[in-house]
Every structure is written in structure tokens, then in C-alpha cells.
Amino acid sequence: MGFAALYATFVYIKHQTALANISEQIAQTPIRRGLFAAYGAAIGVFGALSAALYRGGFGPLSPDLIAMAWIVTGVAAVAFAGLALAPWAWWVKLAYSTGNWRVHAAAAAVAACLASVMNWAPWEPSAWEPPARLTFHLVRLLLSPLVPELVLQPTAMRIGTNRFTVIISPGCSGLVGVALLLVFGALYLWLFWKESRFPHSLLLLAAGVVVLFLLNALRIAVLILIGHAGAREIAIGGFHEQAGWIAFTCVAFGFSIAARNLPWFSAQAPEPEAFRERTENPTSTYLLPLLMILVAGMVSRAASGSFEWLYALRFFAALGALWLFRQRYREFDWKFAWSALASGTGVFVLWVALDRMTGTVQGAGLMPAALASASPGARTAWITLRVLAAVITVPLAEELAFRGFLLRRFISAHFETVSLQTFTLVSLLASSIIFGLLHGERWLAGAAAGVAYGLAAQRRGRLTDAVMAHATTNALLAAYVLVFQKWYFW
Secondary structure, eight states: HHHHHHHHHHHHHHOHHHHHHHHHTTTTTTOOHHHHHHHHHHHHHHHHHHHHHHHHHHTTTTTHHHHHHHHHHHHHHHHHHHHHSOHHHHHHHHHHHTTHHHHHHHHHHHHHHHHHTTOSSSSSSSGHHHHHHHHHHHHHHTTTTTSSEEEEETTTTTTEOOOOEEOOGGGGGGHHHHHHHHHHHHHHHHHHTTTBOHHHHHHHHHHHHHHHHHHHHHHHHHHHHHHHTTTTTHHIIIHHHHHHHHHHHHHHHHHHHHHOOOOTBBSSOOOGGGGOOOOOOOOHHHHHHHOOOOHHHHHHHHHTTSSOGGHHHHHHHHHHHHHHHHHTTTTTTTOOOHHHEEEEEEHHHHHHHHHHHOOOOOOOOOOHHHHHHHHHHHHHHHHHHHHHIIIIIIHHHHIIIIIIIHHHTTTTTTTTGSOOOOOHHHHHHHHHHHHHHTTTGGHHHHHHOOOOOOOOHHHHHHHHHHHHHHHHHHHHHHHHHHHHTTTGGO
């Protein structure tokens, strides 16, 4: 997944002309039905093996044999799909026309995976002990003015109060976040080396590492204070998991802004104020609602324990962004075809079927205990806002971002000049795969849904058709959850 995303990004940025030429050639090649049927058969076998592998229904077969068959059928499905869409010669031409980016993407993906693996690996490198101890002392310095009597056990790396303590393991030293930031910063400077000043920009990367390391110590200190205040579940659950990602996102975003806008780091000379064109950024119209949902989701999960009571933040954050650009949205054609409802219904059926086939379904599907034990008013309010978000703000935000922006942005930087009826196979598949990755473990169903919504928009050239199809899918899923007690979908 990491390789595919990085390779597609690098190739698109650096080799748009080569991609356009290859895309024109492939557009004349029909899909090979035999290979597409083989792809469908491989996916079916892959789904059955997934269910056996993850549910433990091995029967007389060896688990190792099933695992090997699972890998083979998965690779075969990808190969059949690729060859059904384009002949082998096309893929070879693509690899050679894009230089060594496949090597760079593979190296970056491996580096990111290794950084993630280091967070849970059973072995603990001795090299991690010094930064872990430094984090321990930083947390002590932050808490000393606030907590009169700190509980300190330097040998065990335990720190906290008389009501709540934590152990700073090597995995909590902040090195994982630092490794991810180094990968992000290195890729950014690699892609935009012409716009960056060297060696000045390397100092910006070093500054980002220091800031992120300090923020990690602050995260642990705040976690201890939250636990000391009595919110142990929030401290251990939501905040512990999300605060690190929030810090990484903020530092990475700040790195990008500084690299582009601070003259000492940017190689581009700033335009004089008199010649600077003041225009509205069309990208924000399409992306801000989704970004607000993502930011609100990180905040709400960080402030939650085992149950996300603050889910409504996502709804109101997206609603605020949509209201901000309401004048732009009034210019859209909001008519829709009834066929969009049929597309949405088909995606719902596919979503449920793939969930069962791949064994993603877990647990009994009962209502979460925290919600079930809440007062009727609180439970009704949460469910109502959850349904409103699923049916209104989420379809609007995601379709604006993926079909309104990304699908057309793969074709031209001036995406607003591209009709929704004019897109390439590459743009449809790439935007759909990224849309699928947004849905985590249900990425396959998400990618299929992205293709369906893209085709719905393409049929009449209206983004509204994709929005209505998406809203129909989410409305049916909400009804499925509430009527049949399938809460694992939420």
C-alpha cells in the first residue's frame, strides 16, 4: 500500500507528460474479459481463504498452507486486474518511462514500515534507552511545577502522581514520530528541491525533529495530568493513541508551510505585494470540509475513552466548513438522477457482502455498552447526530474532495476546467484507491465504492449524483446498523 501510494505520487508529480501519452494509448485498449473474469475468481477464493484464515476454520488443512494460498491468490488477483486493464508491455513501458522512482518509492515504503514496526516489536534496541531517559527527564521538568509530589522511579522509567503513573518505554521515547517526520521531510525536500534552499532547508528538518521530540514529552505530561484528574480511560485510550498523531500532523503541516513561505528556506523569491494576485483558492472549497472532519475526528478520539462521545464534533466541523463556502456551492448544479440511488444501493449490498466475505465482521454487533447504558436522551442525540453526519456532511465532504477535486486533479492542475465526464482510467482508479485507504480495514469495499461513485458522477457530469449515491449507501448502512443491530459498521 505504501509503495503504491508513494510511487503514484512521485510519478504523477515528475512524469505527467509520460503518463498522459501512455494514458492516451491505453484508452484505445479494451478490457480483457477473460483476465477480468480470472480476477473475479481470484478475489472470490481470496475472500474465502481470508474468512478461513482469520476465523480459524482450517478443517483438515494446515494453517500454513492456507496462509500461503492466501498470499498467492491475493497476488494473482492484483496481477489479473492489472493485466485485464492493460497489457504487460504497457506496465513495462510505464516502469521504464518513470526512471528509478519505483526504487525510491520502495525504499521510502520500507523505511516507513520499519518505523512503524519499531513501535510494537518485542525487541527493544539498546540505542532507544538514551532518548527514552531524556524523555523521562523532560516530562519530570514539565510536571514539577504542577505536581508537588511526583512519583519517580528512574530505574523502571515510571513517572506520575500518587493517583496515576506511566512507564516510559523505548517505544514512547518519540523516536517513532521522529522517524516518520524524517521520512516525510526527506520526501518533501526531494520532491520540491527546486523550490527549497540548501542547506538551509536541512536546518528546518532538524528543527522539526526537535519540536516533535519536545511535543512527545508534553504529550506524556498531559496524559499523566488527565489520568490524575480522574479520566483514566480517556488518558489510556483516546488521548494516548491520538495525541502523537496530532503532534506529528501539526509539525508536518508547519514544516510544509515554513518551507514554502519563509524566504530563508524557500528558493522562490516572493512576489512584490503590488503584483501579488489576490484570488480565492479553489482547492479549499473542495478539501476543507473533509479536512475539518479529519481534524475533528482526531480531537474527538483524543478526548474519548472506549466510546467516542464527541463524534458530533465531526458533524458540526464539516457543517461549518460547508457554510463558509455556501456561496460557491450555490453555483453547482444540484439536480440529480434517480439512477444515483440505484448506484448507492448497489454499493451498500457490495459493502455488506465484502465485509462478510473477507471476515472483517467482528464481535456480536451489539450496541456499545457505554451507549446502551446512557440515558435515553443522550443515546438518541448521539444516534441522531451520527446518522445526520453519515447522510449529509460525510457524503458532501468526501465527494467534494475525491470526485470533485482529486479525480479531476489527476488530469490537470486546473481541475475546475475539467468536466466530470472527462476523466481517465488512471484518475478513476487512483482516486478510488486513495478513497478506499481512508476506510482502513474496509479499504477494498471503499475502493469499489469510489469507482461506483466516480461512474455515477461521470454519467451526467454532475457531482450531485455521486453525493446522492454516497448518501444512499450511508443511509442504508445506518438503517442496517439500527434495525439489525450491526454496530460493527459504526
